[in-house]
């Protein structure tokens with residue numbers, strides 16, 4: 001069951017749903033945690049493993065072609081050039097590349113926000129011994145205010161490090177506006193894109209993002225431990241202290257040349273041998289998303305989460321997630337008055353509904369292949385208590 005070409009007629013939701021065998025066993029509403037993979041992703045990875053099983057590396061030219069294809073697909077998804085995409089191990093590795101790669105001066109600062117997932121906190125916090133301050137903009141009732149971010153930036157701010165979508169509240173940052181702010185103030189814009197990329201449209205060039213990272217295991221519907229890293233071409237050499245490996249250099253196939261002239265592409269950050277099976281899985285996942293159409297998928301996720309929120313309102317739930325225009329995402333976190341969230345999560349799990357419990361909130365995160373019936377089922381079980 002191969003991925004349909006993007007030029008084919010769009011997949012009907014019912015057809016798309018059949019690509020996700022998880023739907024036969026679970027009401028799976030937990031893409032903000034770890035996604036299930038689809039049949040095309042599974043098959044692409046299995047085919048690669050079969051190749052290694054039976055032929056060792058004798059087909060390695062074909063593997064290179066698969067990696068190039070994945071890079072081209074990832075670039076299409078992000079709106080950038082293939083040469084601006086690197087395949088890394090996870091989001092954390094990408095964020096660390098930037099934090100560790102930049103040349104800091106004592107007194108520099110990084111602006112980030114309360115409520116960020118720690119993957120986007122510790123790399124910046126760890127720069128304290130170099131005299132770099134981390135400023136955390138307050139989160140107010142599940143939202144980050146543009147004004148607060150703007151006011152935290154001063155003449156010594158080098159980086160704004162934020163999530164595209166906040167992992168707990170689901171608040172979507174206005175990346176275009178923040179990118180513009182960064183451009184005006186000469187600040188680098190670093191985006192932890194994992195909670196939005198794949199579900200919501202993101203054009204890194206249009207948004208003025210300098211660096212972005214996202215693992216495949218959430219909204220991209222790919223495997224764990226295989227991530228995209230975007231580095232704007234003009235910023236490549238800014239990461240001057242980034243690690244280097246044999247595959248970082250221009251003549252990397254000439255093993256004994258020992259010429260440390262770096263490749264003019266983001267692939268220089270891959271350092272050595274690729275996680276080819278992971279990249280193949282990521283590539284197949286991105287191709288599926290592109291074939292469905294990101295904007296179409298975004299509208300679908302909006303419709304599903306709107307339905308959920310209407311139902312939650314009827315149940316008297318307190319919803320943390322902003323549903324305002326431009327601020328909503330695929331994440332809806334809520335709690336029910338008088339209901340122990342931990343117990344509710346256990347009941348739901350027993351009823352084969354997968355969602356997450358985060359800091360006392362129930363977090364629901366449907367993707368495009370989920371159905372209205374599944375949302376209603378969740379609401380029904382919540383109502384029963």
Ligand SMILES: Cc1ncc(COP(=O)(O)O)c(C=O)c1O
Pocket residue numbers: 032033090091092093116117119120163165166167192194195214215227
């Ligand atoms: C906002 C955010 N960033 C990063 C991660 C995970 O990072 P990594 O891909 O390094 O495991 C998560 C996972 O929950 C997340 O929610």
